[in-house]
Amino acid sequence: MKIIIDSEKRIAELAAQRYVKLLNEKPAAVLGYATGSTPLGLYAELIRLNKAGAFSYAQATSFNLDEYAGLDGSHDQSYRYFMNHNLFDHVDIRKDHTFVPSGLDLSPETAAAYDKAIEAAGGIDLQLLGIGNNGHIGFNEPGTPFGSITHLVELTESTRQANSRFFASIDEVPTHAVTMGIRTVMNAKSVILMAIGKAKAPIMKETLQGPVTENVPASVLQLHPDVEFYLDYDAASLL
Numbered sequence: 714m715k716i717i718i719d720s721e722k723r724i725a726e727l728a729a730q731r732y733v734k735l736l737n738e739k740p741a742a743v744l745g746y747a748t749g750s751t752p753l754g755l756y757a758e759l760i761r762l763n764k765a766g767a768f769s770y771a772q773a774t775s776f777n778l779d780e781y782a783g784l785d786g787s788h789d790q791s792y793r794y795f796m797n798h799n800l801f802d803h804v805d806i807r808k809d810h811t812f813v814p815s816g817l818d819l820s821p822e823t824a825a826a827y828d829k830a831i832e833a834a835g836g837i838d839l840q841l842l843g844i845g846n847n848g849h850i851g852f853n854e855p856g857t858p859f860g861s862i863t864h865l866v867e868l869t870e871s872t873r874q875a876n877s878r879f880f881a882s883i884d885e886v887p888t889h890a891v892t893m894g895i896r897t898v899m900n901a902k903s904v905i906l907m908a909i910g911k912a913k914a915p916i917m918k919e920t921l922q923g924p925v926t927e928n929v930p931a932s933v934l935q936l937h938p939d940v941e942f943y944l945d946y947d948a949a950s951l952l
């Protein structure tokens with residue numbers, strides 16, 4: 714495990730350099746992406762570097778971690794919309810090479826097919842993660858089996874509360890989501906988890922220094938052979 718602690722701006726720049734290196738060494742790399750507030754600085758930096766010609770996404774493929782159940786990709790709170798708006802529309806990636814779980818087809822077969830599609834693409838080279846205040850990665854809430862693959866989940870009240878900031882009211886926050894499973898994430902060759910802000914400090918301490926337990930989904934990363942944590946000073950303040 715490697716832990717990088719720096720300013721919010723600097724960790725975005727450092728994480729972006731991982732993509733520059735990977736995509737220059739392996740132009741057809743398979744990338745696992747996340748949504749939420751945390752990766753916004755990284756995505757802005759990737760857009761800047763892509764436009765400046767530091768690397769190309771032309772041959773890359775991406776798979777997003779999760780999607781809200783019930784939201785079509787054109788809904789402005791869907792994660793497909795988020796990715797298009799905050800990254801894909803501004804870089805040279807082929808849209809038909811970007812995948813986000815379906816929020817409309819919620820069958821277990823379709824969810825399992827997402828893992829199959831990742832495998833068929835050669836597996837994820839670099840998976841990006843944020844972390845929930847309760848330790849969730851993707852939408853794998855506490856208690857999710859470490860052996861899980863892509864599946865439908867019921868969101869916890871705390872996650873719906875945390876995400877309600879993007880919706881007009883909590884009633885509009887979907888109750889379910891489709892997410893890659895813990896095993897899907899652990900199958901990635903390399904993983905980077907980013908965390909920003911004081912609110913993430915307690916869970917970062919548990920994730921990095923507590924026991925590996927399904928009650929803290931992100932703690933499983935202690936077992937990953939190639940994982941880097943990019944924390945700003947606030948998120949690292951209890952380590």
Ligand code: F6R
Nearest residue numbers: 747748749750751843844845851
């Ligand atoms: C998003 C995702 C979530 C977020 C987490 C942190 O695709 O899978 O696990 O990474 O909820 O969200 P922010 O970054 O908004 O604090």
